[in-house]
Amino acid sequence: MHFQQLINGLAVGSIYALVAVGYSMVYGVLKLINFANNAFMVAAAFLLILFYSTWHLPYGLAIILALVLCAAGAVFMERASLNPIRKKNAPGISALICTVGYSTVITNLLLYAFGSQTIMVPFVLHLPTFELWGAVIDPFTLIILGTAFVLMVFLTWLTYGTKTGEAMRAISQNTQAAKLMGVDVNKIITLTFFIGTACAALSGIMIGIYYSAVDTTMSFTIGIKTFAAAILGGIGVLHGSLVGGLVIGLLETFVAGYISAGYKDAIAFIILILVLVIRPSGLFGKPVQSKV
Amino acid sequence: MKKLLALLLSAMMVVSCFAGCGEKPKETEAPESKKEESKQEGESKAEGESKAVESGAPAADGETIKIAYIGPLTGNYETYGRHQRQAIELAVEKVNAEGGINGAMVEVEWNDDKSDPNETTNMAYKVCDEEDVLTVFGPFTTTSALATVDIFKDAQIPVCSGSVSNADWSGLGDGRFFRGDATTQQMCTYFADFIIDEMGLTKVAMYYEQSDWGQGMYDEFEKAFTAKGGEVVYQDIFQIDQKDFNASLSKFKEKEDEYELFFLVAHLNEASLAVNQMRKLGIDKTILSNNSLQDQVYLDNVGENGEGQILLTYFGNEGNSDVFEQWKSDYEGRYNENIDSHAFNTTDLINVMFEAMKVSGNDREAFVKAMHEIQDHDGLNAKITMEENGDMTKPLSPFVIKDGQFTAWTKE
Numbered sequence: 001m002h003f004q005q006l007i008n009g010l011a012v013g014s015i016y017a018l019v020a021v022g023y024s025m026v027y028g029v030l031k032l033i034n035f036a037n038n039a040f041m042v043a044a045a046f047l048l049i050l051f052y053s054t055w056h057l058p059y060g061l062a063i064i065l066a067l068v069l070c071a072a073g074a075v076f077m078e079r080a081s082l083n084p085i086r087k088k089n090a091p092g093i094s095a096l097i098c099t100v101g102y103s104t105v106i107t108n109l110l111l112y113a114f115g116s117q118t119i120m121v122p123f124v125l126h127l128p129t130f131e132l133w134g135a136v137i138d139p140f141t142l143i144i145l146g147t148a149f150v151l152m153v154f155l156t157w158l159t160y161g162t163k164t165g166e167a168m169r170a171i172s173q174n175t176q177a178a179k180l181m182g183v184d185v186n187k188i189i190t191l192t193f194f195i196g197t198a199c200a201a202l203s204g205i206m207i208g209i210y211y212s213a214v215d216t217t218m219s220f221t222i223g224i225k226t227f228a229a230a231i232l233g234g235i236g237v238l239h240g241s242l243v244g245g246l247v248i249g250l251l252e253t254f255v256a257g258y259i260s261a262g263y264k265d266a267i268a269f270i271i272l273i274l275v276l277v278i279r280p281s282g283l284f285g286k287p288v289q290s291k292v
Numbered sequence: 293m294k295k296l297l298a299l300l301l302s303a304m305m306v307v308s309c310f311a312g313c314g315e316k317p318k319e320t321e322a323p324e325s326k327k328e329e330s331k332q333e334g335e336s337k338a339e340g341e342s343k344a345v346e347s348g349a350p351a352a353d354g355e356t357i358k359i360a361y362i363g364p365l366t367g368n369y370e371t372y373g374r375h376q377r378q379a380i381e382l383a384v385e386k387v388n389a390e391g392g393i394n395g396a397m398v399e400v401e402w403n404d405d406k407s408d409p410n411e412t413t414n415m416a417y418k419v420c421d422e423e424d425v426l427t428v429f430g431p432f433t434t435t436s437a438l439a440t441v442d443i444f445k446d447a448q449i450p451v452c453s454g455s456v457s458n459a460d461w462s463g464l465g466d467g468r469f470f471r472g473d474a475t476t477q478q479m480c481t482y483f484a485d486f487i488i489d490e491m492g493l494t495k496v497a498m499y500y501e502q503s504d505w506g507q508g509m510y511d512e513f514e515k516a517f518t519a520k521g522g523e524v525v526y527q528d529i530f531q532i533d534q535k536d537f538n539a540s541l542s543k544f545k546e547k548e549d550e551y552e553l554f555f556l557v558a559h560l561n562e563a564s565l566a567v568n569q570m571r572k573l574g575i576d577k578t579i580l581s582n583n584s585l586q587d588q589v590y591l592d593n594v595g596e597n598g599e600g601q602i603l604l605t606y607f608g609n610e611g612n613s614d615v616f617e618q619w620k621s622d623y624e625g626r627y628n629e630n631i632d633s634h635a636f637n638t639t640d641l642i643n644v645m646f647e648a649m650k651v652s653g654n655d656r657e658a659f660v661k662a663m664h665e666i667q668d669h670d671g672l673n674a675k676i677t678m679e680e681n682g683d684m685t686k687p688l689s690p691f692v693i694k695d696g697q698f699t700a701w702t703k704e
Contacts, residue, residue, distance in 0.1 A: 004545075008538040118561040120593045129572060136545070136574045207535075212568050213593055215561055217533045256539035262502055262529050264539070 004135035005257040006250070011141040011210065013249020014148035018203030019226035020233065020241035021155065025196035028159075028236035029168050029189060032092065035099040036077060037200045038223025039106035040070040042216060044201035045121055045208035046110055052122055059124045067201045074197035075190050077102050083186065103219070110216050118215040121208035144206050151199060152242050158195075159238065168192060172236075225252075225265075228272050234285025243283060248272070355396040357649055360403060360419040362430035367406035369432060372634050376454060377402070378627050379638035380429065382619075383646070393649045401425070405436060412436035413443065420447035426654055427452055427645065434458040434504075441465065450660050452645055454638040457505065459512075462682040468660050470682040472641025476505070479582065480512035482604055482688045483555070487580070488520050490690065490703060493552040497544055497577075498527040499566070500557035509557045509582070525551045530562060537566045538573065545575050554579045564593035571597040578602065583633055583688070591696050598693045606636055607673050608691035608698035616672045640671045640686065644678070 019041055026034040044066045051062035077099070085095045127139040159165035167188045170178035179185050207222065208214040225248055233244025248268055256264040275283065361380065364373035384398050392398060403419065405411040412431050419425055420443060427450040431437045437456040441464045444451045451465060454472040462469045474482075487493050496517065500506040506529065514524050526547050528540045544554070554570070554577040556563060563585050570579075583605035591598060607616060619639060623631050644666050651665075652658035666678040677685045690701035 004542045005539060008536075008542060011538070012536050117589050118564045118593055119589075120564075120595070129574070136572070138572055211535055211565050213564050217561070218535060221533045221535060253536075253539040257542060260529070261531065261534075261540045265531070 003133050005253055007135050007137055007141060008257070009250035009253030010246065011138075011144055011249070012253060013246035014145045014242075015203055015207050015210065015245070016222070016226045016229045016249050017148050017242045017245025018144075018151065018206070019200050019222065020230035020245045021151065021238060022196040022200035022203075023227060023230040024233075024236055024238055024241045025155070025192055025199070027230070028238075029172050029192045030095075031172070031236075032082070032095050033099070033227070033235075034074075034193075034196070035096065035223075035227075036074065036102040036106065037099075037197065038219045038226065039103040039110075040074055040197045041200040041204035041207075041222070042214065042219040043073070043106055043110060044070045044204040045214040045218075046114055046119070048205050048208065049114075049119055049121060049214070059122075063205060066205060067198050070201035070204075071194045071198040073106075074193040078190060078193045083189075107216055107219050114216070116216060118213045121205075121212055121214050123209045123212065138210070140206075140210055144210060147202070147206065148242065148245075151202075152238060155195070155199075155238050164188065164191065225268075228269065232272055232275060232282055234282030237282070237284045237286075240282055240284035247283075355654070356399045356424075357393055357396050357654055358399050358401060358422075358425045359645070360401045360422065360425045360428050362403045362405050362412060362415045362419065362428060362436075363432040364407040365402060365404035367408065369407045372432060372455070373404075373407075375629075375632055375634040376429075376432070376638045378623070378629075379635040380642055382623055382626065383639055383642045387646050393646060394653065396653070398646070398649075400429075403430075405431060407431075407433050407436055409436050409439040412440055416440040416443040420444070420449055424654075425449065426649070426656060426659060429454070429642070429645075431456070434461065437461050444468070448656065450656055450663070452641055452663075454641045455634060459508075465682070467664070467682065470641075470663050470678065470684075472637045472644070472684055472686075474686060474688065475683060476508045477512050478683070478685070479604070479688070480509060480516045483513055483580070483582075484516035484520050484522065486604060486690060487517070487553060487555075488522055491553070494522045495525050495551045496522060496553045496555050497547065497551035498524050498555040498557065499540070499544065500527070500529055500555075501559065501562065502529040502531050506557055513555070513557075530558075530566065532559075532562065534562060535565060537562075537569045541566070541570045541573050541575065544570065545573050548575060548577065551577065553577060556581045558582075559584050560587055560590055560593075564590060567594045567601070568597050580604070586633055586691075586698065588630055591693065591698075595696075599695075601693045602701055603691050603693070603698065604688040605691055605698075606633060606686065606688060607631075608689075608700055613673050615670065619672055636672060640676060640684070643671070644669055644676060644684070 019037065022037045022041070023033060026032055026037075047066035047069055048062050051057045051065055052059055057065065081098050081102070082095050085098060129136050129138050131137070159168060167178065167183045170181065170183055171185055171188055175185060207218065226245065229244035229248045230241050231244070232247060233240030233242070251271060252264040252268045255267045259267070361377070363376055364370060365377060366373075380400060384400055387393065388397050403415040405415045419428055428444065429452055431440060431453060432455050434456050437453055438458065438461065441461070445465055445468070448468065450468045450470070452470045452472065456471055457473055457475055459475040459477045462471050487496060498510060498513065500510050510527065517524060526544065528543065530537060530540060554575065556566065556579050558566060558581070563581065567579065579601040581601060581603050583603060585603060586605050620631050623635060644663070647666060647669055648659055648662035651662040664678055664680070664682070666676065669676040671686060674687045679685060691698040692701040
């Protein structure tokens, strides 16, 4: 029973973690919370259904197309709207509201195209569940956990071990100085949106496969928790997102498993508030000192 | 210049907010659809001139019987409103084609409330001012219905709703409120009787939605089931829009030896996810559910995980009456859309209303009296009797999902 709940919690947690990474990447570079992240997450699962079930493309190709399209959508958002807003030195909140706008538009397009009902997400591999120490384990859980871990290692390497990552961190610290040092700011920002959204899109597809279903409300219900996960871990810190996601996933599973499902969100968020009161910049976030 | 631009932009935004209001309710594809008058917030009155009298055979004295529909023809519940509208259109056309009610043509006035209680209230006042309206059909949701109780009561107008499930509602209207759907209380009595008398089981685990409806279902069922000697051995709730059910389901899994039947009270989206997750966790108990899962979408979503699941509902893919099959093929042929429980309940109710109108004509009090006297009316799939409080007795039948179809349930 305890082990079963641990597995349940880890599975949900690693899903949250993957989406949280999308928030964290963009925030790390631009200090912008990209609320369209969740909309792209859900859109990916719907695109997979469209490409595979309706257009009958090969499964792998359908996934890749869905990922690329979502990431391209985010790049479009950046180029067409966020970039012009930044150029005019608008307050940060304008860009943020702009992403909320995109999120609403995408969600409504999905509602229009697919309706509000739950739709089945196809999966080609038939993985039989197995038992371990009294717990029933869906092998796909392990795939999710593995993917979250591998992606985290890859992204950490990208940010801290490559020239591109160095450019990202430079922009994060001082965009003007980075530009003067010869960093192609627009290219790096575009790349950040592409990678961040691709991560969210991938997790959208994995959520769809794990629950074998998707509906448009996922954008909100999962979106709000993943955003909380990113904040909890310290937004902008990649491994913080992983830990934040896992903590929220485990918390809500244990509350639902041992107290009551009715309180799971409330208790998970009360703990989030407590952590933030004690550590305002999140578990792994560094306190920001602004100089006057 | 910039200020002018800003002003222009803000004006555009304000105007776009109103853009939705003037929309006419979507016309159905069928060619005959000009029969009804689409009157909406006074906007499209001009087009509303083509009345029912023009098509169908005109009545000898040109008299009409007017029903005022109030329901969600647009907005979030548009699908349900559309299903109700289609069912009403079909029934009205049929009765008018057969010469109307004692020669009088039936006419429907469409009022869109978007299932927003404020709008419902406006529509209710509007309808109450129209003296030629015999009866109201609607409102759609319990919230809208409760918001308008006093308005309708003061106007002494009969109200027939095809969908309100709140048990108290029908009792609030001085005997002038009628409903075409089962109340939670009626449903739960059927569930308790079915589990004990038909299935021969007494130990049930219940998993239900955290809402007024879910809580009502649990309370009523627990009461009815315990009274019959059954026991709800374990229960848990889930939230609307919840996606992950594994934590709670793991507990159901642990206690699997203690119960014989898994009673799931849920709507489509949550049920699809919960059933797939419980089967994955290895809970293989028989699942019993309410009629809100009766939808092809549900069958598609759960696939083989749904096999063997039992639903207490009004109709299935097989084992229905001939009247039902005829209606089903008429409806689906005309609208190119599957029937659902709203279209079903609406059709049953409107036919009962026609029967009462045959006795009452255009007299409201006579209509109320005639509605109360409905007995053994041939409904689509069962005999319908109007109870004293204005609720219909409409037996639910057990159907089981077999080979991806809702088929009549038989005891093995």
